Amino acid sequence: MQVFGALLSPFVRKVCLVAEEKGIAYELVMSSPGNPNPDFVAASPFGKIPAIKDGDYNLADSTAIITYLEAKHLEQPMLPADPQARGRAMWFDEFADTILAASGLKIVFNRLVGPKFLNIPGDEAAALQGEAELPRILDYLEGVAPESGWLADDFTLGDISVASMLRTMTYVGHGPDAVQYPKTAAWYARVCERPAWKKVAAVEDAPRG
Numbered sequence: 712m713q714v715f716g717a718l719l720s721p722f723v724r725k726v727c728l729v730a731e732e733k734g735i736a737y738e739l740v741m742s743s744p745g746n747p748n749p750d751f752v753a754a755s756p757f758g759k760i761p762a763i764k765d766g767d768y769n770l771a772d773s774t775a776i777i778t779y780l781e782a783k784h785l786e787q788p789m790l791p792a793d794p795q796a797r798g799r800a801m802w803f804d805e806f807a808d809t810i811l812a813a814s815g816l817k818i819v820f821n822r823l824v825g826p827k828f829l830n831i832p833g834d835e836a837a838a839l840q841g842e843a844e845l846p847r848i849l850d851y852l853e854g855v856a857p858e859s860g861w862l863a864d865d866f867t868l869g870d871i872s873v874a875s876m877l878r879t880m881t882y883v884g885h886g887p888d889a890v891q892y893p894k895t896a897a898w899y900a901r902v903c904e905r906p907a908w909k910k911v912a913a914v915e916d917a918p919r920g
């Protein structure tokens with residue numbers, strides 16, 4: 712399977728983490744929006760990352776891709792069987808991808824991706840707005856972060872999605888703060904101890920030639 716994207720994207724990292732958790736072989740093909748690689752263009756109708764090519768099957772969107780992988784590869788389930796736990800796992804995926812991302816990525820885009828990678832000046836007012844929105848969201852997360860274990864009983868997609876978004880936010884100094892958010896920070900540290908997380912982080916942190 713080919714995964715198109717870059718690991719700075721929380722959505723791409725989600726897909727790679729699930730593939731690692733499940734032991735699915737994949738190749739990360741560095742791609743970014745606007746990339747003319749015909750396989751990426753075919754897999755991602757709106758040019759967003761991530762997208763995958765699995766044989767002759769193409770799919771875009773992290774949650775859609777993970778839903779596909781979950782159905783195809785039964786090992787290490789990422790969605791619990793229990794209805795209420797499954798609902799909560801999907802809630803945390805949605806929380807990460809929309810609520811946390813809406814604020815966090817305003818900061819990441821305007822202080823890092825735009826100015827450093829795309830040569831687009833950042834909109835500092837938008838970044839400040841993202842920062843102003845964060846406390847309410849992180850307070851919520853601190854209120855639901857478990858003292859031990861995971862967000863929705865077993866380790867699930869919910870843990871992966873929220874932790875992946877937080878990791879991307881560490882690039883702009885907004886990782887989980889152990890003083891202000893101790894339960895969140897301790898849960899995040901547990902996620903970071905997983906072998907799958909360590910493998911993906913090693914690739915992400917490796918110096919590029």
Ligand SMILES: N[C@@H](CCC(=O)N[C@@H](CS)C(=O)NCC(=O)O)C(=O)O
Binds near residue numbers: 759
């Ligand atoms: N809901 C999508 C979001 C994907 C997304 O927005 N990716 C960003 C990178 S983090 C992107 O490709 N942005 C470029 C664009 O919107 O044109 C998913 O979960 O995969």
